[in-house]
Amino acid sequence: MTKHDPNLAEGIHPGAVMFADEHKRGLMDRREFLTRATALGVSIPAAYAMIGATPAKADAHMQQGGTVRMQMEVRALKDPRTFDWTQMSYVAAGWLEYLVEYNSDGSFRGMLLDSWETNDDATVYTLKVRPGVTWNNGDPFTAEHVAFNFARWAEADAEGNSMAARVTSIVDPETNMAAEGAIEVVDDLTVRLNLLQPDITLIPGIADYPAHVIHPDQDPTDLLGQQLGTGPYLSESHEVGVKSVLVRNTDHDWWGYDAGWGAALDRIEYVDYGTDPSAWLAAAESEEVDAIYENVGEYVDIFDSIGWAKSEVVTGSTIVIRPNQQTEVNGMRPYEDKRVRQALVMACDNSVLLELGYAGQGVDAINCHVGPVHPEFDDTAERLPYDPARALELLQEAGMADFEHELFSIDDDWRRNTTDAVAAQLRDAGIPVKRTILPGSTFWNDWTKYPFSSTNWNHRPLGTQVLGLAYKSGVAWNEFGWSNAEFDALLAEANAIADADTRREVMGKIERIVIEEGVTIQPYWRSLFRHYREGVVGIDMHIAYLPQMYKWGLAA
Amino acid sequence: MGLFILRRVGVMLLTALCLTFIVFLLTNLEPNLEKLAKNQANNRMSDEQVVTWLDSRGYLDPMPIKYARWLGLAPAFTREEGGEVVFSRCATPGVDPADAPSFCGVLQGSWGFSTVFKADVLAILAERGWQTAKLMFFVMLVMVPGALILGVLAGMKEGSKLDRSLSTVSIATTATPEYVSGVIFIAVFASSAVGLRWFKGTATSAMENITFENFTLPVLTIALYGMGYIARMTRASMTEVMTAQYIRTARLKGVAFKTIVLRHALRNALIAPFTVIMLQFPWLLNGVVIVETLFNYKGFGWTLVQAAGNNDIDLLLGVSIISVVVVLVTQLISDIGYVFLNPRIRMA
Numbered sequence: 029m030t031k032h033d034p035n036l037a038e039g040i041h042p043g044a045v046m047f048a049d050e051h052k053r054g055l056m057d058r059r060e061f062l063t064r065a066t067a068l069g070v071s072i073p074a075a076y077a078m079i080g081a082t083p084a085k086a087d088a089h090m091q092q093g094g095t096v097r098m099q100m101e102v103r104a105l106k107d108p109r110t111f112d113w114t115q116m117s118y119v120a121a122g123w124l125e126y127l128v129e130y131n132s133d134g135s136f137r138g139m140l141l142d143s144w145e146t147n148d149d150a151t152v153y154t155l156k157v158r159p160g161v162t163w164n165n166g167d168p169f170t171a172e173h174v175a176f177n178f179a180r181w182a183e184a185d186a187e188g189n190s191m192a193a194r195v196t197s198i199v200d201p202e203t204n205m206a207a208e209g210a211i212e213v214v215d216d217l218t219v220r221l222n223l224l225q226p227d228i229t230l231i232p233g234i235a236d237y238p239a240h241v242i243h244p245d246q247d248p249t250d251l252l253g254q255q256l257g258t259g260p261y262l263s264e265s266h267e268v269g270v271k272s273v274l275v276r277n278t279d280h281d282w283w284g285y286d287a288g289w290g291a292a293l294d295r296i297e298y299v300d301y302g303t304d305p306s307a308w309l310a311a312a313e314s315e316e317v318d319a320i321y322e323n324v325g326e327y328v329d330i331f332d333s334i335g336w337a338k339s340e341v342v343t344g345s346t347i348v349i350r351p352n353q354q355t356e357v358n359g360m361r362p363y364e365d366k367r368v369r370q371a372l373v374m375a376c377d378n379s380v381l382l383e384l385g386y387a388g389q390g391v392d393a394i395n396c397h398v399g400p401v402h403p404e405f406d407d408t409a410e411r412l413p414y415d416p417a418r419a420l421e422l423l424q425e426a427g428m429a430d431f432e433h434e435l436f437s438i439d440d441d442w443r444r445n446t447t448d449a450v451a452a453q454l455r456d457a458g459i460p461v462k463r464t465i466l467p468g469s470t471f472w473n474d475w476t477k478y479p480f481s482s483t484n485w486n487h488r489p490l491g492t493q494v495l496g497l498a499y500k501s502g503v504a505w506n507e508f509g510w511s512n513a514e515f516d517a518l519l520a521e522a523n524a525i526a527d528a529d530t531r532r533e534v535m536g537k538i539e540r541i542v543i544e545e546g547v548t549i550q551p552y553w554r555s556l557f558r559h560y561r562e563g564v565v566g567i568d569m570h571i572a573y574l575p576q577m578y579k580w581g582l583a584a
Numbered sequence: 585m586g587l588f589i590l591r592r593v594g595v596m597l598l599t600a601l602c603l604t605f606i607v608f609l610l611t612n613l614e615p616n617l618e619k620l621a622k623n624q625a626n627n628r629m630s631d632e633q634v635v636t637w638l639d640s641r642g643y644l645d646p647m648p649i650k651y652a653r654w655l656g657l658a659p660a661f662t663r664e665e666g667g668e669v670v671f672s673r674c675a676t677p678g679v680d681p682a683d684a685p686s687f688c689g690v691l692q693g694s695w696g697f698s699t700v701f702k703a704d705v706l707a708i709l710a711e712r713g714w715q716t717a718k719l720m721f722f723v724m725l726v727m728v729p730g731a732l733i734l735g736v737l738a739g740m741k742e743g744s745k746l747d748r749s750l751s752t753v754s755i756a757t758t759a760t761p762e763y764v765s766g767v768i769f770i771a772v773f774a775s776s777a778v779g780l781r782w783f784k785g786t787a788t789s790a791m792e793n794i795t796f797e798n799f800t801l802p803v804l805t806i807a808l809y810g811m812g813y814i815a816r817m818t819r820a821s822m823t824e825v826m827t828a829q830y831i832r833t834a835r836l837k838g839v840a841f842k843t844i845v846l847r848h849a850l851r852n853a854l855i856a857p858f859t860v861i862m863l864q865f866p867w868l869l870n871g872v873v874i875v876e877t878l879f880n881y882k883g884f885g886w887t888l889v890q891a892a893g894n895n896d897i898d899l900l901l902g903v904s905i906i907s908v909v910v911v912l913v914t915q916l917i918s919d920i921g922y923v924f925l926n927p928r929i930r931m932a
Contacts, residue, residue, distance in 0.1 A: 112627055187636070250677050268700060302880060307786060309775075310784070313776055316784070469895075472627045473615060473619055
């Protein structure tokens with residue numbers, strides 16, 4: 029592994045130097061600084077050094093070897109670029125690694141990439157491949173493999189390929205494939221990406237969970253049959269819905285051992301206990317598992333009470349309870365009128381929704397789907413005031429006071445509870461509401477088309493990312509039925525600004541449009557929790573559920 | 585007797601055919617196919633993508649053709665691109681679609697491929713069925729002797745204190761459904777809330793290694809529910825027998841009460857419960873759904889829930905075949921057993 033030059037003046041992106049300065053002057057907090065600086069290609073130690081801090085190190089008293097058993101849903105594997113559940117990655121990441129890892133403190137660190145550089149307007153990325161990495165069949169890992177994977181991700185027509193949306197800046201809209209000359213192999217260890225338009229989300233995009241790097245010889249539909257990878261583990265068995273076991277690949281010299289990246293465990297077992305938290309509790313009390321994948325709701329307190337350790341992380345994961353502006357109900361579009369949408373937002377007190385819906389485990393939000401965890405968040409924007417009386421007036425003005433809203437949600441714990449709380453607050457304000465709860469298996473059939481419903485959204489590193497996925501006009505996941513030319517233009521503008529401070533000015537405008545238009549009730553940001561028994565180390569909950577099993581171990 | 589069994593087998597085949605066709609119809613309804621596509625490819629994909637996905641896998645072909653394919657009477661769906669077969673329903677992962685056989689239905693011994701579990705349906709049913717068989721074995725081991733003892737003791741002297749108290753127990757256990765008793769058992773015997781951590785509140789580890797700790801609660805939960813019912817049947821049958829002429833004659837002759845019960849009454853009293861016990865098998869197959877889900881024991885019932893929840897067509901069809909077979913085979917055994925237990929039928 030190459031060490032970064034401790035002489036900070038050289039080889040550091042000028043933007044990062046500027047951010048460090050701002051951090052020192054108190055204009056930017058540490059998380060924000062780390063997210064921005066590392067996204068520009070500065071290594072984590074160097075970034076910390078720039079602001080005169082030391083990275084928080086995990087407990088070093090970890091023993092080599094041992095087994096960790098985790099409660100987790102075991103799902104069938106498929107082509108990694110089509111993964112739609114992070115649980116799939118918790119298995120595949122045993123041997124299929126990422127180019128870049130994203131950490132809960134907001135920083136990015138090279139994995140199969142040693143480092144990367146971005147030009148000033150974020151249109152050219154130079155990626156340096158980590159030297160000395162080998163595949164478990166003996167092949168050296170080279171720039172060709174990186175290029176192969178980028179080309180694969182760029183295949184926008186491939187069914188279910190969600191990576192295409194993350195690398196749109198290299199996709200030719202004519203062919204729906206990687207654009208000519210966009211991916212350039214400079215030498216064995218260097219790849220240059222020439223983007224079609226400026227894109228600051230590229231590095232965050234390829235650090236996301238479906239971005240597993242695969243070997244060109246790998247049949248992506250038969251991951252378990254071939255298991256060609258660079259990582260430290262192999263799958264021993266994988267029984268969908270029952271159990272999946274990873275064991276350390278002793279025949280393979282993993283690059284991370286020399287680099288001090290861990291992979292201390294000999295064996296990782298995932299046991300499926302279904303989706304009911306009471307079953308997870310039974311498993312914990314029966315001492316059949318050492319950790320649970322994720323804890324929710326009242327079970328957070330219960331697991332505390334049985335003496336398990338808790339890991340908490342505040343995230344950009346959230347819920348939206350949104351009207352769809354396009355959907356027709358009885359031949360009319362009830363949510364086309366801005367006053368109706370504003371009334372719905374104004375009738376809800378977000379802190380009450382957090383308390384009733386998610387047991388207070390998070391922080392309040394302001395209905396614009398950009399928040400404090402995002403580097404470009406403009407905290408001067410304010411939500412529409414909580415004013416149930418005014419809400420009813422607005423509905424009367426719109427002639428919609430007697431309209432009975434039908435509010436849909438999935439049947440689970442927190443999403444159902446939060447939606448129930450919205451319905452209750454609307455009724456308190458004098459607005460008639462009918463609640464419809466659908467089982468998970470049918471809910472997703474029409475999730476974008478319900479007139480008024482709730483959906484959960486996962487954390488993304490940058491504020492512009494979810495906006496681009498779900499709020500832009502005409503995109504597949506636009507469940508709001510919202511289309512606003514001014515918003516689209518501002519978003520495109522924001523996506524071209526590498527400097528987050530300048531971007532914040534644009535973001536402030538975006539936030540105010542989303543709030544003013546009453547696009548959605550986005551009441552709170554969730555904290556995510558994981559519980560584990562004493563003696564397991566490094567198994568902290570990840571802000572974006574990323575599989576970082578090489579960090580896990582047992583206390584010595 | 586041979587003809588009787590043959591006729592039964594014929595009925596069984598016909599029933600299986602009708603039932604699977606109904607299951608096939610329901611699972612192939614449009615919303616169910618959409619659910620399948622979204623489960624398989626991507627939860628959040630668009631309507632056009634759903635149609636392409638379904639079409640390129642043969643799900644949108646006419647119903648009779650699809651059913652005939654499943655039976656193995658019609659060649660399986662294949663997709664060609666540029667003269668080459670690029671997709672075949674008969675190709676299991678790792679097999680080149682061009683080399684796959686053209687027929688792969690039940691008649692060819694292939695029960696299809698599960699979309700949820702990504703494995704051969706027969707293999708899944710064998711593995712999961714084996715897990716449920718283990719559970720059923722222990723349930724029967726506890727339930728049948730327990731119920732018979734309860735019923736016989738209660739039925740010896742109708743209206744006695746013993747009868748009253750045992751009858752109350754049987755009615756109470758039968759009146760408590762599994763999802764109530766199971767939850768109570770877990771709360772009392774397995775959670776730290778009460779503190780009696782005698783057993784485990786989950787049976788997941790029992791799939792590999794059955795211990796007293798991890799198997800007691802699920803077995804008890806099912807056994808108690810069925811036990812009261814069989815005990816009541818046995819009691820009714822027993823009280824009836826105890827008032828029969830030949831018992832009275834025996835008593836008048838001065839035969840000891842114990843001998844009367846064991847030698848003369850028992851055999852006749854067991855005829856009715858035998859049928860009921862046989863009826864328990866198909867019923868158990870459904871009853872295990874709740875207990876297997878509650879205790880996370882991955883058996884037949886759990887498989888049924890997973891298959892239904894994900895609209896796994898081939899697996900659901902396989903489950904229905906197994907259910908039909910179990911129902912009809914146990915009824916066959918019950919009919920034959922009845923003949924042996926009841927001399928009046930044997931003579932006729």
